[in-house]
Amino acid sequence: MRKAPVLLVVLVVGLAALLAAGCAKKAKEAPPTPPPAPPVVQSPTPSTTPSTTPETPGSEPAVTKGDFTDAFFDLDSYTLRDDARAALDLAAKLLRDKPDVNITLEGHCDERGTVEYNQALGEKRANAARDYLVAAGVPAARVQTLSYGKERPFAEGHDESAWAQNRRAHFVLR
Amino acid sequence: MRRLPLIVLLAALAAPGARAQTREVRIDIAGGGRRTQLYCEALVAGRLPAGAPAARQADEVLAGDLEQSAVFLVARAWSGQPPFDVQAVTGGRWKVAGGQVTLEGEVRDFPARRPILSKVYRGPAADWRSLVHQFADDIVLQFTGESGVARTRIAFIAPAGRNKELWVMDLDGAGARALTADRSIALSPSWSPDGSLLAFSTYRDGGSPHLYVVPAAGGKLFQVSARPGLNTSPAYSPDGREIACTLSKDGNSEIYVLDARGGLPRRLTDNRAIDTSPSWSPTGREIAFTSDRSGSPQVHVMDRDGGNVRRLTYDVNYTDSPAWSPRGDLIAFVSRTSAGFDVYVCGTDGANARLVVSGGSNENPRWSPDGRHLVFASNREGAYALYVSDLDGRSPRKLDTGGHAAMSPSWSPSPHSSAAAVPTDVPNSNPGGRP
Numbered sequence: 001m002r003k004a005p006v007l008l009v010v011l012v013v014g015l016a017a018l019l020a021a022g023c024a025k026k027a028k029e030a031p032p033t034p035p036p037a038p039p040v041v042q043s044p045t046p047s048t049t050p051s052t053t054p055e056t057p058g059s060e061p062a063v064t065k066g067d068f069t070d071a072f073f074d075l076d077s078y079t080l081r082d083d084a085r086a087a088l089d090l091a092a093k094l095l096r097d098k099p100d101v102n103i104t105l106e107g108h109c110d111e112r113g114t115v116e117y118n119q120a121l122g123e124k125r126a127n128a129a130r131d132y133l134v135a136a137g138v139p140a141a142r143v144q145t146l147s148y149g150k151e152r153p154f155a156e157g158h159d160e161s162a163w164a165q166n167r168r169a170h171f172v173l174r
Numbered sequence: 175m176r177r178l179p180l181i182v183l184l185a186a187l188a189a190p191g192a193r194a195q196t197r198e199v200r201i202d203i204a205g206g207g208r209r210t211q212l213y214c215e216a217l218v219a220g221r222l223p224a225g226a227p228a229a230r231q232a233d234e235v236l237a238g239d240l241e242q243s244a245v246f247l248v249a250r251a252w253s254g255q256p257p258f259d260v261q262a263v264t265g266g267r268w269k270v271a272g273g274q275v276t277l278e279g280e281v282r283d284f285p286a287r288r289p290i291l292s293k294v295y296r297g298p299a300a301d302w303r304s305l306v307h308q309f310a311d312d313i314v315l316q317f318t319g320e321s322g323v324a325r326t327r328i329a330f331i332a333p334a335g336r337n338k339e340l341w342v343m344d345l346d347g348a349g350a351r352a353l354t355a356d357r358s359i360a361l362s363p364s365w366s367p368d369g370s371l372l373a374f375s376t377y378r379d380g381g382s383p384h385l386y387v388v389p390a391a392g393g394k395l396f397q398v399s400a401r402p403g404l405n406t407s408p409a410y411s412p413d414g415r416e417i418a419c420t421l422s423k424d425g426n427s428e429i430y431v432l433d434a435r436g437g438l439p440r441r442l443t444d445n446r447a448i449d450t451s452p453s454w455s456p457t458g459r460e461i462a463f464t465s466d467r468s469g470s471p472q473v474h475v476m477d478r479d480g481g482n483v484r485r486l487t488y489d490v491n492y493t494d495s496p497a498w499s500p501r502g503d504l505i506a507f508v509s510r511t512s513a514g515f516d517v518y519v520c521g522t523d524g525a526n527a528r529l530v531v532s533g534g535s536n537e538n539p540r541w542s543p544d545g546r547h548l549v550f551a552s553n554r555e556g557a558y559a560l561y562v563s564d565l566d567g568r569s570p571r572k573l574d575t576g577g578h579a580a581m582s583p584s585w586s587p588s589p590h591s592s593a594a595a596v597p598t599d600v601p602n603s604n605p606g607g608r609p
Contacts, residue, residue, distance in 0.1 A: 119375075
């Protein structure tokens with residue numbers, strides 16, 4: 001009977017260690033994932049399929065995805081914030097300087113909201129970003145749009161930091 | 175003599191079963207609260223050939239169907255569940271011979287055990303579940319005046335990694351099969367009113383989502399709309415001649431009605447806001463849809479020509495996913511909460527909105543063809559799964575999707591509903607898959 005407290009202590013310490021390990025693991029589990037690759041395409045209609053080639057061969061110096069910053073949005077909103085406008089100003093300059101670079105703007109949403117509403121909301125975001133670029137002198141023909149709604153999240157978490165990551169117009173070179 | 179039409183109807187429904195005897199017993203379930211207590215006794219089976227479905231399997235399928243009906247409380251005799259306040263007893267005989275099943279189903283009142291329903295069902299052994307489901311539907315018909323939904327199916331979307339495929343299964347989870355294997359994102363299935371086709375939206379072509387149709391029994395996919403921008407949220411009209419959907423070909427998401435092959439788009443909304451998620455009234459005269467024209471998403475109703483738009487509710491915040499009941503008198507929808515969504519039901523004028531399902535996030539409510547149940551997707555137990563609730567919302571029942579996550583359910587029509595002019599010619603007339 002006198003051993004019971006010792007056992008108890010061992011148990012408690014062990015449990016605490018387990019919990020700590022669990023927490024540490026959990027904290028590591030949800031870093032923002034890298035931007036998604038374009039969807040796997042098995043298309044019977046090549047005419048509507050955007051090319052997934054990242055850049056035009058022979059263009060130099062190459063523009064890369066990293067030169068663009070995505071435009072982020074508030075909840076349920078497709079209004080361009082100041083930081084989104086700044087990102088789009090830089091993108092517009094880059095696109096004016098490199099007339100051979102064409103882009104797709106993907107609209108994305110956080111997981112709140114229905115599938116169908118988010119598809120429409122994502123399109124509003126992509127269109128808002130496209131309209132801004134066009135107003136800044138980028139020919140409309142060089143900017144395609146596509147909405148994934150909430151179907152291709154960048155961050156898999158279920159909290160505000162993940163949601164904020166997922167509300168965006170995302171640049172893809174094509 | 176007044177019973178004759180009912181007997182004729184039952185005999186017609188029982189094909190290929192042969193004979194039917196009925197005694198009219200009607201129990202009013204309009205109140206929704208009280209359920210008839212049924213005691214299910216095991217089917218009597220002789221020696222069954224090797225590999226034949228056992229009577230006990232049939233017993234369980236029948237008891238499950240009767241529980242699912244929301245009409246009965248069920249006690250299983252073979253599980254040692256005692257009869258409690260029993261009003262009727264089910265039972266009968268089960269024979270399997272020569273690749274054929276014969277089910278002699280009986281319902282008797284209790285305790286007198288006078289016959290209420292006695293019917294014979296015959297069919298190929300491979301279709302034995304269907305015979306049991308017919309018996310269950312006939313029991314519901316006998317007690318309520320309307321057939322049950324045991325022979326209906328559920329279409330749903332199953333996540334597979336980052337992708338989503340379209341699946342279909344029997345209501346009780348049997349016969350599940352994938353209708354797409356595109357390794358893309360399939361969304362928003364909608365049944366044609368004869369149950370033969372499913373329209374859905376998919377990213378399979380790369381780029382924006384397009385509308386496709388696939389036979390519900392499996393087969394080749396046919397493209398019905400691949401216009402620039404969104405082609406989403408399809409909904410077959412009640413006569414099967416048209417598909418309402420969301421297109422953004424003109425620069426903004428609007429509700430359109432296409433013919434069932436995807437042609438002749440007719441625009442119903444014209445508004446800078448988001449308009450999506452159309453759901454037809456059963457008469458086809460009106461369409462409920464979601465719009466954020468008032469600032470946040472709200473369910474609205476309009477006439478089939480796009481006129482007479484009115485907001486459905488003012489006392490429920492942020493509403494979406496409308497589903498018009500097959501009886502025509504109710505609209506189900508979701509309202510956003512801090513945890514996701516709750517399911518509500520209200521009158522078609524927005525009156526008497528009441529909470530039906532809450533706890534976790536509860537999404538995409540869709541009606542059973544008899545209007546007694548709602549199927550919806552919920553993460554109330556962790557991963558998204560499908561649940562069925564009665565309108566009283568008590569203890570939603572989880573559907574069996576084999577342990578796989580599932581969302582975006584859509585409930586098939588009843589097998590004997592016969593809608594006119596269903597476009598079964600879509601596949602043949604559109605071999606290239608282009609509108």
